[in-house]
Amino acid sequence: MTEENILMPKLGESVTEGTISRWLVSVGDTVKKYDPIAEVTTDKVNSEVPTSYAGQITALIADEGDTLEVGAVICTIEVEGSEQADGDAPKPVVAEKQQVPNNTQSANQSMKKRYSPAVLRLAQENDIDLEHVEGTGKGGRITRKDMQKLIAEGAQSPQVKAAVPEPTGPQAQSAAPSEPAFAMPSSQGDVEVPITGVRRAIATNMLKSVQEAPHAWTMVEVDVTDLVSFRNKIKGDFKAKEGFNLTFLPFFIKATVEALREFPRMNSMWAGDKIIEKKDINISIAVATDEALYVPVIKHADELSIKGIGRSVNHLAQKVRSNQLSTDDMQGGTFTVNNTGSFGSVLSQPIINHPQAAILSVESIVKRPVIMEGGMIAARDIVNLCLSLDHRILDGLIAGRFLARVKEKLEHMSAKTTSIY
Amino acid sequence: MPVRSYIEAVTLALHEEMQRDDKIFILGEDVGVRGGVFRATTGLYEKFGEARVIDTPLTESAIAGVGIGAAMYGMRPVAEMQFADFILPAVNQIVSEAAKIRYRSNNDWTVPITIRAPYGGGVHGALYHSQSIEAIFASQPGLKIVMPSTPYDVKGLLKAAIRSDDPVLFFEHKRAYRLIKGEVPDEDYTVPIGKAEVKREGEDVTVMTYGLAVHFALQAAEKLAEEGISAHILDLRTVYPLDKEAIIEAAAKTGKVLLVTEDNKEGGIIGEVAAIIAEHCFFDLDAPIQRLAGPDIPAMPYAPPLEKFFMINPEKVEHAMRELAEF
Numbered sequence: 001m002t003e004e005n006i007l008m009p010k011l012g013e014s015v016t017e018g019t020i021s022r023w024l025v026s027v028g029d030t031v032k033k034y035d036p037i038a039e040v041t042t043d044k045v046n047s048e049v050p051t052s053y054a055g056q057i058t059a060l061i062a063d064e065g066d067t068l069e070v071g072a073v074i075c076t077i078e079v080e081g082s083e084q085a086d087g088d089a090p091k092p093v094v095a096e097k098q099q100v101p102n103n104t105q106s107a108n109q110s111m112k113k114r115y116s117p118a119v120l121r122l123a124q125e126n127d128i129d130l131e132h133v134e135g136t137g138k139g140g141r142i143t144r145k146d147m148q149k150l151i152a153e154g155a156q157s158p159q160v161k162a163a164v165p166e167p168t169g170p171q172a173q174s175a176a177p178s179e180p181a182f183a184m185p186s187s188q189g190d191v192e193v194p195i196t197g198v199r200r201a202i203a204t205n206m207l208k209s210v211q212e213a214p215h216a217w218t219m220v221e222v223d224v225t226d227l228v229s230f231r232n233k234i235k236g237d238f239k240a241k242e243g244f245n246l247t248f249l250p251f252f253i254k255a256t257v258e259a260l261r262e263f264p265r266m267n268s269m270w271a272g273d274k275i276i277e278k279k280d281i282n283i284s285i286a287v288a289t290d291e292a293l294y295v296p297v298i299k300h301a302d303e304l305s306i307k308g309i310g311r312s313v314n315h316l317a318q319k320v321r322s323n324q325l326s327t328d329d330m331q332g333g334t335f336t337v338n339n340t341g342s343f344g345s346v347l348s349q350p351i352i353n354h355p356q357a358a359i360l361s362v363e364s365i366v367k368r369p370v371i372m373e374g375g376m377i378a379a380r381d382i383v384n385l386c387l388s389l390d391h392r393i394l395d396g397l398i399a400g401r402f403l404a405r406v407k408e409k410l411e412h413m414s415a416k417t418t419s420i421y
Numbered sequence: 422m423p424v425r426s427y428i429e430a431v432t433l434a435l436h437e438e439m440q441r442d443d444k445i446f447i448l449g450e451d452v453g454v455r456g457g458v459f460r461a462t463t464g465l466y467e468k469f470g471e472a473r474v475i476d477t478p479l480t481e482s483a484i485a486g487v488g489i490g491a492a493m494y495g496m497r498p499v500a501e502m503q504f505a506d507f508i509l510p511a512v513n514q515i516v517s518e519a520a521k522i523r524y525r526s527n528n529d530w531t532v533p534i535t536i537r538a539p540y541g542g543g544v545h546g547a548l549y550h551s552q553s554i555e556a557i558f559a560s561q562p563g564l565k566i567v568m569p570s571t572p573y574d575v576k577g578l579l580k581a582a583i584r585s586d587d588p589v590l591f592f593e594h595k596r597a598y599r600l601i602k603g604e605v606p607d608e609d610y611t612v613p614i615g616k617a618e619v620k621r622e623g624e625d626v627t628v629m630t631y632g633l634a635v636h637f638a639l640q641a642a643e644k645l646a647e648e649g650i651s652a653h654i655l656d657l658r659t660v661y662p663l664d665k666e667a668i669i670e671a672a673a674k675t676g677k678v679l680l681v682t683e684d685n686k687e688g689g690i691i692g693e694v695a696a697i698i699a700e701h702c703f704f705d706l707d708a709p710i711q712r713l714a715g716p717d718i719p720a721m722p723y724a725p726p727l728e729k730f731f732m733i734n735p736e737k738v739e740h741a742m743r744e745l746a747e748f
Contacts, residue, residue: 118676121704138748144676144707145625 004053005073011042016108018042019067020074029057031077038074055079111139122147126154198292209354213270213390217349218399220385222407224365226414227251228381233415242307246420249285249339250310252362252385255409256337257281257302257309263402267334269355270392284333284353285313287320294320295353297333306420341365341383350388358389358399360406383410425605428598430572431461431537434579435499437609439469442497445583446473449484449501449537458503459539459598485511485536489519489588492534497583505540505592506549512557519588520563535582539595540568541633541683542721543732546595551721551728553684558590559661559693565589565614566661570635572603574658577612585614594633601636615659617667623653625746627671629694630681631657634733638681641739650746660690665697672698676707677745683733686714708748713741 008018022039025031036048037057055077062074112135115123119142123130126147133150135142186192195203231248238246260267260281268277283301287294296316301309319325336353341364350359363384370380385406389399425433439445446469447453447462453476456463466474477484481502488498502508508515519532542551558564567582567589569575575593582589620635621642628638635656642652655671657663672678678698680691695710715721715731722728 116676116707117704118707141748143748144705 002079003058004055004077004079006037006049006051006053006075006077008040008068008070008072008074009049010070011040011047017067017069020062020064021046022064023060024048025057025060025075027057027060031055031057049074051077053077053079109140111135111137111141114139114141116141116144118144119147122151126151196291202293205354206351209352213352213354214392215349215352215388216391216394216396216399217386217388218396218403219347219387220403220407222383222385222410223370223380224248224383224410224413225381226412227410228365230413230415230418234420238307238420242311244311244314246307246310247313248341248365249313249337249362250306250420251413251418252339252410253283253285253298253301253309253313253337254306255406255413256335256360257283258409259402259405260335261302262405263398265394265398266358266402268357268393269334270357270390271355275393278334280332280334282332282334284336284356285316286336286338287317289320294325294330295333295336296320296325296329297331299332306418310420336360337362340386346384348386350386352388352390356390357393358387361386422604422606424602425572426599427572427575427593427601427603428459428461430575430605431579431593432463432465433605434576434583435462435465436468438499438580438583439465439473441609443473444495445497445499446475446491447499447501448475448477448488450477450479450503452476452501457501459595461537461539461593461598462501481507481509481511482514485514485519485534488534488536489514489522489532492519492532492588493522493530497533497535499535499537499583502536502538504546504550504595505538505554506552508536508538508554509557511536515558515564515588515590516561520561522563523587524563531586532588533586534588535579535585535591536588537579537591537593539598540592541594541596542728543596543633543683545723545725545728546721547723548720550595553682553689553715555590555592555660556684556689559690562662563587564661565659566592567614567659568592568594568632569612569658570594570597570601570620570632570656572601572605574612574618574656576605577610578614578658580609581611581614584611589614592632597633597636601633612658615662615664617655617657617659617664617671619654619667619671620656621652621654623651623675625651625653625675626677626679626742627653627655627675628679628681628738628742629655629657629668629671629691631660631690632683634681634683634738637733637735637738638742640735641742644735644739645742645746648743650743652742652746657690657694663690663694663697665701668694668697669701672702673705676702676705677748678706678708679711679713679738679741679745681713681733681738681741683715685717686712687717689714708745711741711745713737 011018018040020038021041025037031037031051031054033054034050037051038049040047040049057075058078059076062068068074115130128150130142133142133146136146137143231246235246264277267281268275280300281302283298284295285298287296298309298312316329319329333353333356335356336359338350338359338361340348340361344364346363346366348361350361352359365381365383367379368382369377372378385403387399387403447465451458452462453466453471453474462474484500488500491498519534522530522532540553555566555568558566567578569578579591582591621639630638638654642654645652653671653674655667680694682689682691691712691714698710713733721731
C-alpha cells in the first residue's frame with residue numbers, strides 16, 4: 001500500500017491555478033481509476049478532475065473554494081498494491097510534474113513590474129520603456145542583463161531604442177493613451193484639435209474599461225405608457241411648485257435603484273481576487289457638454305424620492321454646465337445610468353464606467369404600435385433599456401433578472417402606484 | 422613551482438622570515454619541542470633554538486601580553502593561539518593595548534606583533550575547536566585581521582603581517598591546513614594586507630567570501646559554469662579593514678551579490694560588506710544582497726548531522742548562487 005498525491009491538473013495553456021468548486025468524493029471513499037473526484041474551475045474552463053489511481057481517498061488537502069497552483073497537491077489516495085504505482089497510472093502525473101516548472105516560468109509574470117535599482121537606472125539613462133521589455137528573470141522579472149543586452153543590441157541598430165513593440169496583452173493598456181504621438185498623416189485643411197486633460201482622462205478610462213472588462217450587452221423593451229401619462233399630468237404643477245423640470249430620468253433612476261437593492265451583485269466591483277458588493281448605492285449619471293462627458297454621482301440614491309433624485313440630477317447638470325463640479329461630485333459611483341434618449345437614440349451600447357459592474361442606458365421614449373393582450377393593436381409609449389455588463393462579475397442570468405425587475409417596476413409606475421415625494 | 426599545503430606555507434613563511442630577521446621569535450603553547458599541535462612550527466625549534474621558539478604556559482593573556490610588550494621594545498613576535506576559540510582571555514591585551522598603543526602614544530610606540538590562530542569548523546572539533554571569532558575584533562580600529570584562503574596567499578600575507586609595524590591577527594582555517602594545496606614559490610614575496618583579490622572572473626553573480634569558503638565558492642562556480650551561469654568571486658583576504666574599492670567594483674560588476682561566511686549570520690564580517698555595497702552600489706544592484714552563513718546558534722555542534730547543518734559547503738553555496746542567478 002502506498003500513498004499517492006493527486007495534483008491540481010493543468011487545464012489548458014497559460015492556466016496556472018484552479019479553484020476546487022466541489023468535492024465529488026469524501027475521505028474514506030474508494031475510487032476507481034479515472035473516476036471524477038472534484039470539480040475544478042479555472043479562468044478558462046470548468047472541469048472534473050479524474051483520479052490517476054485506484055484506491056481509497058485518505059485526505060482532502062484543499063477545501064472547496066480554495067484556489068491552488070497547478071501541480072499543488074489537492075488530495076491523497078492510498079493505492080492498493082505497489083504495481084499500480086509502477087504501471088501506467090502515474091504517467092500523466094509525472095508528465096504534469098515536469099510541466100509545472102516550465103509553465104510557472106513562462107506564465108508567472110508576478111515579478112514583471114518589480115524593477116531593481118540597476119534596471120531603473122539603465123532604463124532612465126537609455127530612455128527605454130520598461131513596459132515593453134521582456135524579462136528573463138524569476139517571475140518575468142527584467143534583469144540587469146536583459147537591459148544590458150537590449151542596450152548592446154540597440155547600439156548596433158539605432159532604431160531598436162525607439163522601436164516600441166505593439167502593445168500586446170493587458171500590460172500595454174496604461175501605456176497606450178499616454179503614448180506621445182501616432183504617426184497619423186494630416187492633409188491641408190484638416191483641423192488639429194489639441195487633446196485637453198478631460199479628453200485624455202476620458203480616453204484613458206474608456207480604453208481601460210474596454211481592455212480590462214469583458215463587455216456583454218443586453219436590452220429590454222419597456223412599455224411606459226402609464227408612466228408617460230402620469231408624468232405629463234403632473235409636470236406643469238411640479239415646475240410651478242418646485243422650480244425645475246420633472247424629466248423622465250428620475251423615474252428610471254428610481255426603478256433602477258430599487259432593483260439594485262434586490263440584486264446587490266449588480267452594484268459591485270471587480271477587485272482582482274474578489275468581487276466587492278458595495279453597501280451604498282451611488283448612481284453615476286452621464287452629463288454631456290459640447291467638449292466632454294462627465295459622470296457626476298448621486299450619492300445614496302436609494303434614500304431619495306423621485307423628486308429628490310430629480311433635484312440631484314438638475315443640480316449636478318447645472319454644476320457641469322457652469323463648470324463647478326468638485327472632485328467629490330465625481331467620486332464614489334457604484335452604477336451608472338446613462339440618458340442616451342436625450343439625443344434621440346433608440347439603441348446604444350454603453351462602455352462600463354470602470355470599475356463598476358454594469359451601466360444602463362435609457363433610450364428615447366417612442367410611440368410604437370404594440371399587439372396587446374387579446375390581439376388588439378395599440379399605440380404605446382415604448383423605451384429600450386440597454387445594459388452593458390462586466391462579464392467577469394455578472395452573467396446573463398442576474399443581469400436579465402435585474403432588467404426584468406426594472407422593466408416591471410417601470411411598467412407599473414402610474415398616478416395610482418407611485419408617489420414622487 | 423612547488424605545490425605545498427596551506428600549513429606548509431605557514432611553516433615556510435615563518436622559517437624564511439626568522440632567517441631574514443633575528444628579532445622575530447615565536448611564542449605559544451606547544452609551539453617548540455612539539456612543533457605545534459597542527460605542526461605549523463615544526464622544525465623551527467630545532468633550527469632557531471629555544472630562545473626564538475618559546476613554549477609558554479596555558480595562558481593566552483600572557484602569550485598576547487608578553488608578545489605585545491616585546492613588540493613595543495622592538496622585537497617582532499609571532500604569537501600562536503592554539504585554537505582561535507581560546508583567544509578570549511587575551512582580548513583585553515589585544516583590544517585595549519595592541520590596537521590602541523600607536524594612537525594613544527601619538528605614534529611614539531607601535532606594536533608589530535602577529536597573532537596566529539587556527540579557526541573554523543568541519544573537523545569534528547565541537548564547540549571549542551570550531552569557532553570563527555573574527556567578528557569580535559572587526560570593530561577595533563588599530564587591528565588588522567587577515568584570513569587567507571590559498572597557500573600562496575598564506576605565505577605572502579604572513580610575511581606581510583610579520584613585517585607590518587602594527588598588530589595583525591592572522592587566522593588560518595584549520596580544515597584548510599592539509600585539505601588545500603597550491604603552488605607556492607620558493608622566492609621571497611609578500612601579498613599586501615588590506616587588498617582583496619578576484620579569484621574568478623564572471624558575469625552573472627558575484628560571490629564575496631574569505632577563508633575556506635572561497636574554495637567552496639570556486640567549486641560551486643565550476644559546476645554552475647556547466648549550466649551557463651558565470652560567477653565572479655572575490656576573496657576578501659583581509660576582513661578588517663575591508664577593501665572597499667574591490668568590494669564596490671565586484672558588486673557593481675554583476676549587481677547580484679552573495680556573501681558567504683561560516684561564522685554566525687548576524688553581526689559578522691559580511692554584514693559590514695553588505696552595508697558597504699548598500700551605501701555605494703544602490704543603482705547597480707539587480708537583486709537583494711544575499712547572505713549565506715552559519716545559523717545564529719552559540720557554537721559548532723559536535724554531532725555530525727548538526728555539524729553538517731551548521732557548516733557551509735559547496736552544495737549550499739551552489740544552491741544560493743543558482744537562486745541568485747535565476748532571480
